[in-house]
Amino acid sequence: MNWALFFFLALMRGTRIYVLNGTDPEGQPVRYGLGFDPGSKEYFSVDPVSGVVTLIEELDREIQDEIEVLVSISDGLNKVVEKVRVFVMDANDEEPRFANLPFTVDVPESTGSNTNFAIDRHSGVLRIKEGEALDYERVRTHFVTVLAKDGGGNYNGKEQVMSSTATLTINVIDSQDSPPSFVGTPYFGYVYEVSSPGSEIFTVFAKDGDIETPNSIIYSIESGADGVFGINQSSGCITLLTYPDNLRKEVFNIQVKASEVNLQGIVMDFAITTVMIQVVDLNNHSPTFYGETGPQETFELTMYEHPPEGEILRGLRITVNDSDQGANAKFSLRLVGPGRMLRVVPQTVLNEAQVTLLVEDPTAIDYEKFQFLTFKILAVEIDTPERFSATADLVIHLLDTNDNAPKFSSDIYIARIPENSPGGSNVVSVTAKDPDSGLWGVVKYSIYGSGSDLFIIQTDSGIIYTQPWANLDAEVKSKYNFFVKAEDTDGKYSIAEVFVTVLDLNDHPPEFNENILEKTMIIGAPVKIEAIDDDAEEPNNVIEYAIMKAEPDNIFDINADTGEIKLKPYIKSIDIVQNITNQKDCTWSVVVQAKDKGSPSFSRE
Template sequence: MNCSVLLSLMLILVQLWLCSPHMQNHSTQNTDRTFTAVRRVKRGWVWEPLFATEEQTSMVPVYIGQLKSDLDKQDGNLKYLLTGEGAGSIFIIDENNGKIYVTQKLDREKKAFYTLRAQAIKRSTQLPVEPESEFVIKVRDVNDHEPQFLDGPYVATVPEMSPEGTSVTQVTATDGDDPSYGNSARLLYSLIQGQPYFSVEPKTGVIRMASQMDRETKDQYLVIIQAKDMVGQTGAFSATTTVTINLSDINDNPPKFQQRLYYMNVSEEAPVGTTIGKVFAEDSDIGENAAMNYFIEGDSSDIFDIITDNKTQEGIILLKKRVDYEIKRRYSIEAKVVNRYIDERFLEEGPFEDKTIVKINVEDADEPPVFTLENYVMEIAEGAMGGSLVGVVTARDPDDDDCPVRYSIVHDMHLKRLFSINEHNGTIITTKPLDREIASWHNITVTATETKNPEKISEANVYIQVLDVNDHAPEFPKYYETFVCENAVSGQITQLEFSQQKVASGGKSSFLSTCQS
């Protein structure tokens, strides 16, 4: 008790000393420096950090802490004042003891702290016993917000057959609570749907492959991820999001023919380029991984060809060279299919190709007769009597039944008929004598027609040369009249002279003059 009285007397002496004229004169020039020193040391104020818990509702003010000056003797001589953000409305202070109360419900997400100022004054003098001090009341967080996936729902793609542990994507949830206080904003991720194919890292939300998956078995998965705050403890809030995970294709499947043996037919009348049939190899991959090329192996590649339909991925077999039923009736070809783009990672499993056999039957067609030659050249002497043999043309039916043929000559309506042909054996004869001096060549067209099918007709060209014979005596181009002088000697040319003289003098009189001279 004596110590307490002594301490009080010492404090009173200090205050009197501070208020003395000498001290006042000394401090007139150094007021700011003195109070600055006091504010820096803050040896007069005593309080703990102040917190107000958000979301609290109460009919009466809620105590949050106390401001106290070490000069307070608790005798009612000091008065505490509070100014700043929310002072007098949100926060009130008991002026007698410095206890602070909150009167309203606070929301940390709207305002996380309040800055206020405290002052202690002496009631009797209304003078401050402590310099005004600034302090902060922090709003303490409670778990009043649910996690949110702001970017969901998610869509991700990962190559099929990716190894276990491959990262697929990352989901992120946000929580409006204070991450620096407690566990309200500490999130924990878990997999609600997607086992056993996927896993999620609890702290990061990174989704990973939990096993290798084949796109050809299933190409899309729906994964549900949950985020819980408070590290998943009791009373935690949670939210979920969906992640659609698509498996992209890789070339891990070779093409396979649907049939090991194909049967096709082609007519011997079919022109080059005719489509004979189609083969198809199935590839479980998609896009360019399913693109393939077809080939024909062996000697048959010079008769048949195969191309790829890039839309349907079918192999189209085409006729590259005409076929003949009478020469060869059946072909067996080997078709091969190869992936256009090959993933070398899977070559160890075997070649990315397949083969099949295609048997092609040549169908017999009713073909027109075939001449032994496309063009015939014959000769006959001029002047030969009508009915003389010129030559023989021959045509036969190439079909198995070897149908008889009928021959005929296509006559030009502008020319006289000079030749005839035996319709049964193709013998060509003249119908009247030919004169080389009128025409030395004759070109005729001979047809051969099947007797059973008159529509099957073939043609051949016959070129007939008329050979010259000595059937004309020499002839002078005109009639000559000449005279011989009576005294002409042997070997004398008369007609030339006559002709020359006749030209010069105009006739017989001139010639006679020549003889007389």
């Protein structure tokens, strides 16, 4: 059998790294095997037929650079084993390592820049860039990250560069070079209305920028105090010098100076900051209404009814004011009164406003309904827990305008008058009212129309009479209608209709067409007589008939409504009549009465 020694580079697991090659002198097929000393890590495996050797564990030269392997070959009967040394070649898989870590250095702030550091790439010497200065007050410690890279090499068939980093701590040493600085800015202070002189308002604090070697600080006010505030030069406490009632501003912007003084009392440096002090209002005032001469609780105005919509009530001079400040002086305005006649503006007020009232519903402002209107203007604080409020009374006296036409109590008047009433008789009284005042409410009456000729109206009272010469006759004309007009002094008017019925009187008796009538009666057939009553209406013209006298007696009947005269039912022939009367010529006399149903009743025979 023939063998070959082999060496391996560091490769990835599963990599095919070698092929064993051996033969049997008798020409028998051979099989391959790999073995390792007991307790050793098995890095390789072999295919027993092909002899392909595969890496089953990753190699690391820095841990183990040489591996002993027992390689075997067998023809089934004989077996040869040899120990082979496998050398692991180096790959670029290790990063550079820094020594002497952690690394800390102290540098005075006057010797270098704040962030600009440079390093020599070959020697590793770290330097501060020229022309810059470190600042202890700004940055006391710098952390510089240094990168170290190797020259690169092969790893798993690829070129690879390895690197590592280290952080260097550079402490800046303080020098006497910084001005004072205020702590906790911006500064805001408050002074309340109830504060008294001497009250402490706010305390400022400044410290020397050179922390390691600080100097003393003294305080002073440069501007903005207006003689209202002072400051303690040692403590920096700002105090009130006067009463808050004298404060004319809501905000004071005070310039405060902090000076750095050395042991000899010399001012080395200084800093200035702004302290904003706000005058805080307490809610100790209620809204107040003012007139032209001062506070006022009642306002009066005289105006005409029905002003145009949107018109401003210009006769009012109302101002409302709340002497507090900010949210304490914010309040709403509301108008309380009948209906929605008026609207108040503005509805929200801050501190002070001119109160304006606008007409919203002109039709409701009606003199005929109200001669004066009373409202309350209500001012109520919005955002305060106290909700202080105030009211003012508004009285509006209305003046009348001629905005109404006379109106009849009815659109139709129905009258009845007996016929033959004398001229000048009272027919009916019409009434119209005009709610306007004065002359605008005075009503005059007149009548017109085709049926008005027989009538006359009293212009002031509305009483309708018949004309003095009028002769009413229901039989001639029983129905009249005409119009009556009610008009005020400004020409506004309304119309009503009058219907007059002439009442019929029973002043006509019934009349027969002829006083003596001759009729020929055929047995079994009636004879009819007829009378006429000239009265116009029932029952005056309703006639009732009756037999008053007959010769011979008891042989006739009459229909009271129609006037039909018949023989009594038992008379069936002329012989019966002749036997009753003993007369042969059959000529009879009957007296018939026609009587109307009027009251009193009239009749004719």
